[in-house]
Amino acid sequence: MAKRTGIEVSIAIAEAARQADVDVVSAYPITPQTHIVEHLAQLVADGDLDANYITVESEHTAMSACVGASAAGARVFTSTSSQGLALMNEIVYLASSLRTPVVMALANRALSGPISIWNDHSDVMNERDTGWICIFANNGQEAYDLTLMAFRIGEDKRVMLPVMINFDGFILTHVIEPIYMFDDDEIADFIPPYEPVIYLDTDNPITMGPVGVPDIYTEAKKQQEVAIRESRSVIDEVFDEFAGRYGRRYRAVETYKAEDAEIVLLAQGSVIEAAEAAVDVLRDQGKKVGAVELRLWRPFPFDDLREVLCGTSIKQVVVLDRCISFGGPIGPVLSEVRSALYLEKDKPMVVGVVAGLGGRDIHLEEYIEMFRIGEECLRTGKDAGEEPELVKIVGLRE
Amino acid sequence: MKLKEKPTWRELPFACCIPEPGNSVYYKTGDWKTLKPVVDKTKCIKCGTCWIFCPEYAYEEDEYGYFESNLEYCKGCGICARECPAQCITMEEEVVE
Numbered sequence: 001m002a003k004r005t006g007i008e009v010s011i012a013i014a015e016a017a018r019q020a021d022v023d024v025v026s027a028y029p030i031t032p033q034t035h036i037v038e039h040l041a042q043l044v045a046d047g048d049l050d051a052n053y054i055t056v057e058s059e060h061t062a063m064s065a066c067v068g069a070s071a072a073g074a075r076v077f078t079s080t081s082s083q084g085l086a087l088m089n090e091i092v093y094l095a096s097s098l099r100t101p102v103v104m105a106l107a108n109r110a111l112s113g114p115i116s117i118w119n120d121h122s123d124v125m126n127e128r129d130t131g132w133i134c135i136f137a138n139n140g141q142e143a144y145d146l147t148l149m150a151f152r153i154g155e156d157k158r159v160m161l162p163v164m165i166n167f168d169g170f171i172l173t174h175v176i177e178p179i180y181m182f183d184d185d186e187i188a189d190f191i192p193p194y195e196p197v198i199y200l201d202t203d204n205p206i207t208m209g210p211v212g213v214p215d216i217y218t219e220a221k222k223q224q225e226v227a228i229r230e231s232r233s234v235i236d237e238v239f240d241e242f243a244g245r246y247g248r249r250y251r252a253v254e255t256y257k258a259e260d261a262e263i264v265l266l267a268q269g270s271v272i273e274a275a276e277a278a279v280d281v282l283r284d285q286g287k288k289v290g291a292v293e294l295r296l297w298r299p300f301p302f303d304d305l306r307e308v309l310c311g312t313s314i315k316q317v318v319v320l321d322r323c324i325s326f327g328g329p330i331g332p333v334l335s336e337v338r339s340a341l342y343l344e345k346d347k348p349m350v351v352g353v354v355a356g357l358g359g360r361d362i363h364l365e366e367y368i369e370m371f372r373i374g375e376e377c378l379r380t381g382k383d384a385g386e387e388p389e390l391v392k393i394v395g396l397r398e
Numbered sequence: 399m400k401l402k403e404k405p406t407w408r409e410l411p412f413a414c415c416i417p418e419p420g421n422s423v424y425y426k427t428g429d430w431k432t433l434k435p436v437v438d439k440t441k442c443i444k445c446g447t448c449w450i451f452c453p454e455y456a457y458e459e460d461e462y463g464y465f466e467s468n469l470e471y472c473k474g475c476g477i478c479a480r481e482c483p484a485q486c487i488t489m490e491e492e493v494v495e
Binding site: 099218 | 403407408410415
């Protein structure tokens with residue numbers, strides 16, 4: 001039986017990769033992800049994990065090695081953060097195009113500059129359109145569970161896509177949490193050995209990643225788009241099976257006291273638990289507020305989100321972005337939530353705020369301020385105030 | 399098996415891979431060229447330098463040991479003419495009748 005163990009979240013994630021019995025790990029150390037790959041390097045060196053740990057000189061090469069290994073039929077794991085992911089970008093896009101189901105643990109960290117080793121979501125949002133399945137964890141248990149599930153989702157023959165598990169740098173990576181860690185034999189049959197659909201085989205040679213001339217490229221992209229959309233049902237299946245086996249239920253969109261709420265705060269990652277604390281404080285004051293977590297980022301859970309937000313008691317959504325879309329519609333989460341609701345008849349108003357950039361803590365009063373902004377919009381009937389595109393940063397020194 | 403030249407997205411092989419080795423022979427690139435190599439066999443020493451250097455593997459050896467470029471694949475780059483130690487290859491304008 002799973003034992004609840006006090007363990008650093010990074011170590012738990014590395015243990016998840018070990019329990020998935022990965023064949024190849026290639027990664028380059030970068031704060032705040034470093035403990036994950038350090039632990040995996042140790043496991044391989046000590047003979048506790050029978051895997052090939054490929055040391056490289058950069059993240060660009062790390063992802064290249066991962067794609068190559070996956071193309072050869074290996075189960076592959078990597079981990080990075082911020083600048084590391086940005087440097088990988090070229091090959092990140094290839095991993096999904098080549099349908100190599102690499103699993104990446106992404107310890108979310110702000111992009112430079114100024115240089116910041118601390119947490120926000122600018123790194124993942126930069127990779128939004130790279131075609132990876134992208135899921136957010138809001139605590140250590142979720143990061144561990146979702147890393148295990150990532151192999152099942154990505155390697156499913158109906159999917160064959162890389163999966164990125166997001167968890168906030170430092171806030172989660174460096175924290176010791178009580179986590180239910182599975183015994184190895186308890187999780188082993190949840191993750192069967194990897195069977196590739198296509199792989200590089202000298203006896204049956206194929207070419208992966210060839211030139212796609214103008215007569216081919218469009219059809220290749222359509223095929224990829226259909227694959228990630230159809231992965232949605234597999235993601236739900238895996239969430240269901242995990243819940244059935246182990247009792248912990250994951251959903252694409254999670255809610256907290258949203259059933260009768262008028263104003264909800266929508267966010268991703270670890271902030272959602274703090275937002276829930278703010279909901280409790282405001283509920284005690286008689287305010288009808290709730291929280292919505294957008295756990296699944298790609299494929300975007302359009303229907304789930306509409307079901308939660310449209311035709312319900314919710315009149316106002318406040319979207320918290322941990323990243324600025326410079327010169328654009330405040331933040332990427334806001335713009336996508338608004339776009340998802342555009343054609344709905346009975347929909348709430350949606351306002352966006354930005355907070356928690358580059359590791360700045362968001363305090364209870366600031367979550368309450370976000371709900372106040374929502375209340376103000378609802379009261380005045382002005383969706384996002386006088387200047388709807390003006391970035392409203394909560395916690396900024398004016 | 400020759401792949402369809404314009405497959406639908408459903409017909410396109412998984413992940414746009416090429417499942418058949420060597421199928422690039424179906425893709426004829428000869429009409430890219432404006433200049434074609436012409437070999438003067440009276441000067442040719444049958445060394446095969448053109449065959450080695452040709453980036454398209456367009457040169458083929460005939461039964462007498464001479465090398466001739468397959469114009470269905472030759473892109474007309476002229477590397478053979480430049481590298482030929484006997485200077486027996488000249489690039490001439492390809493005229494389509």
